[in-house]
Amino acid sequence: MSTQMSTPMIEQLAGKGAARAARRKLHGVDKRPGWLTYCALAAVVLISFYPIWFTILLASSNAGEIARNPIPSLIPAGEFLTNVTRVIESDIKFWTALANSIIVSTVTAISVVFFSTLAGYSFAKLRFRGSNGLLVFVIATMAVPTQLSIVPLFILMSELDWVGKLQAVIVPGMVTAFGVFWMTQYLREALPFELIEAARVDGASMIRTFWSVAMPAARPAAAMLALFTFVGSWTNFFWPFIILGSANPTLPVALQLLQASYFKDYSLIMAGVVVATLPLVILFAVAGRQLVAGIMQGAVKG
Amino acid sequence: MNQQLTRSQRLSRLDVKASPYLYISPFFILFFIVGLFPLVYTAWVSVHDWHLIGGQGEMVGLTNYIDVLQQPNFFKALRNTFSIFLLSSVPQVLAAIVIAYLLDTNLRAKTFWRMGVLLPYVVAPVAVSLIFAKIFADQSGLVNAVLEILGTSPIGWHADPFAAHVAIATMVNFRWTGYNALIFLAAMQAIPREIYEAAIIDGANRWRTFFSVTVPMLRPTIIFVVITSTIGGLQIFDEPRMFDTLGQGGADRQWMTLTMYIYELGWGAQKSFGRAAAVSWLLFLIIIAVGVINFLITRSISSSSSGKAGR
Numbered sequence A: 001m002s003t004q005m006s007t008p009m010i011e012q013l014a015g016k017g018a019a020r021a022a023r024r025k026l027h028g029v030d031k032r033p034g035w036l037t038y039c040a041l042a043a044v045v046l047i048s049f050y051p052i053w054f055t056i057l058l059a060s061s062n063a064g065e066i067a068r069n070p071i072p073s074l075i076p077a078g079e080f081l082t083n084v085t086r087v088i089e090s091d092i093k094f095w096t097a098l099a100n101s102i103i104v105s106t107v108t109a110i111s112v113v114f115f116s117t118l119a120g121y122s123f124a125k126l127r128f129r130g131s132n133g134l135l136v137f138v139i140a141t142m143a144v145p146t147q148l149s150i151v152p153l154f155i156l157m158s159e160l161d162w163v164g165k166l167q168a169v170i171v172p173g174m175v176t177a178f179g180v181f182w183m184t185q186y187l188r189e190a191l192p193f194e195l196i197e198a199a200r201v202d203g204a205s206m207i208r209t210f211w212s213v214a215m216p217a218a219r220p221a222a223a224m225l226a227l228f229t230f231v232g233s234w235t236n237f238f239w240p241f242i243i244l245g246s247a248n249p250t251l252p253v254a255l256q257l258l259q260a261s262y263f264k265d266y267s268l269i270m271a272g273v274v275v276a277t278l279p280l281v282i283l284f285a286v287a288g289r290q291l292v293a294g295i296m297q298g299a300v301k302g
Numbered sequence B: 001m002n003q004q005l006t007r008s009q010r011l012s013r014l015d016v017k018a019s020p021y022l023y024i025s026p027f028f029i030l031f032f033i034v035g036l037f038p039l040v041y042t043a044w045v046s047v048h049d050w051h052l053i054g055g056q057g058e059m060v061g062l063t064n065y066i067d068v069l070q071q072p073n074f075f076k077a078l079r080n081t082f083s084i085f086l087l088s089s090v091p092q093v094l095a096a097i098v099i100a101y102l103l104d105t106n107l108r109a110k111t112f113w114r115m116g117v118l119l120p121y122v123v124a125p126v127a128v129s130l131i132f133a134k135i136f137a138d139q140s141g142l143v144n145a146v147l148e149i150l151g152t153s154p155i156g157w158h159a160d161p162f163a164a165h166v167a168i169a170t171m172v173n174f175r176w177t178g179y180n181a182l183i184f185l186a187a188m189q190a191i192p193r194e195i196y197e198a199a200i201i202d203g204a205n206r207w208r209t210f211f212s213v214t215v216p217m218l219r220p221t222i223i224f225v226v227i228t229s230t231i232g233g234l235q236i237f238d239e240p241r242m243f244d245t246l247g248q249g250g251a252d253r254q255w256m257t258l259t260m261y262i263y264e265l266g267w268g269a270q271k272s273f274g275r276a277a278a279v280s281w282l283l284f285l286i287i288i289a290v291g292v293i294n295f296l297i298t299r300s301i302s303s304s305s306s307g308k309a310g311r
Helices: A007-014 A016-026 A033-058 A063-068 A078-089 A095-124 A130-141 A144-159 A166-173 A177-190 A193-201 A206-217 A219-233 A237-242 A250-259 A266-301 B002-046 B062-067 B072-103 B112-120 B125-133 B143-151 B161-189 B191-203 B207-216 B219-234 B260-268 B273-310
Strands: B048-051 B057-059
Touching: A016 A250, A033 A078, A033 B112, A033 B125, A063 A266, A078 A095, A078 A266, A095 A130, A095 A166, A095 A177, A095 A206, A095 A219, A095 A250, A095 B002, A130 A177, A130 B002, A144 A237, A144 B002, A144 B260, A144 B273, A166 A237, A166 B002, A177 A206, A177 A219, A177 B002, A193 A206, A193 B112, A193 B260, A206 A219, A206 A237, A206 B002, A219 A266, A219 B112, A237 A250, A237 B219, A237 B260, A250 A266, A266 B112, A266 B125, A266 B161, B002 B048, B002 B125, B002 B273, B048 B273, B072 B112, B072 B161, B072 B207, B072 B219, B072 B260, B112 B161, B112 B260, B125 B143, B161 B207, B161 B219, B191 B207, B207 B219, B219 B273, B260 B273
Parallel strands: none
Antiparallel strands: B048 B057
């Protein structure tokens, strides 16, 4: 092995397996990383995890204990359920907030997936005049800072008499530029023209073709889009805070109320944080892989 | 019979012609109502006397802009917004690239590490803020308690503007660094391995490869991440709003951001939609300007380092 060959050359001469072996041997590109890499990554994961653990520790303690020990012991105390009960019984309308968050996030996710798939299918697979220009326009709208439009949006909502109502949060988010772009990119590759043509030859109408051919093909990307939309909707604060207020809150708005009225009692506040975050942590445990894959796919395409 | 056939043919042709537009129309209709129209209408509101409850008043020209630009609070908010933005975006992008570089090795249990760095993403900004408000509490806060053990004097996280900005930027970084690391990781994996091999054959060590192969190849992704974090970062609201219980950005407005200022003008004591709209428009222009500057800087930095690699 005194003359060094580049691996594409080896691949040409001896096939893929040999190239991979050579790569490992020669250059260390595919070599397992050393313990230093693992230590550094462990530190990163610890920094990601500790604040969450810290919250659980405080949520299972009590106000007096927290005041005495700013650095909590590493094992949770036993008052978590007591604190959760206090959150539920406090005047933040916990059940309303939970129900509102579930409704808003679910309806938004379903709606975004449906309308984005519909538009994405049209952009990816149907021929129509102006399609390229319109797609560029959709992408460009992603750069519009929407939070700055809150004044007219608020005026619009008061004209509609929607202030304090859930539709004021749901309707503006029913279809997103990101969603349309995402589904367009996916369907371009995942849905062969032959399938569409076959359905059309069989006499299916356009919408029927969409429903029975495009929707099933879009499923993997649609699931990821639903996940991201759900997380985004669940964690959204600014607009619900302005338009819903304390009368009809979502969970983040309720957390803000909890902080405003019980700011001295960290065990209560942290119990609220845990309860509001738990659904997404469960979602993360079940579908974390998809979230990771979704971010990485979006990055390559975007 | 014959006529019916042509009618159904005509319908079918209409179906083919109109359907594509019909399918994309929900996005455009919604965007015009809740995106474009409000943006333009913001300009209209900003040149009027406009009250939260009283509604539209007289047209006042640029008075709202002049009023706002004479307020020290506007410039405080501008300073705070930029300070928090820089403290969050710069370290975040650098850390994300390094983490991605660590993840882009042939690790055991890849999925575990990737999910590990992404975990904070599922914690809502409001929840993150409540957690870090306790960690950075002036009395009985975690960080100050650790500092005391180390024998250093505690930091006034709320009194000192810079310390407050660091605390708030930390909240943003906590939630988004891992997310951005995964974006960079995806971009790194798209770099052909042969380029690394060629660099190693040429005698480049790990550091040299990182700076002259990885970073230049990441250029489009860096631009993408920087621009999205600019658009989001300059509108920051949740974290500074929740940094204390009053939510006004501190007694001296030392951590009040521009979006908080918009909220205070429109829904606070003044209830002036006109002024809130004026600040919205100013912030819009600032975001565009910073976006363009960012783009130019990122482009020149990455192209100069790729220039080095070429030599």
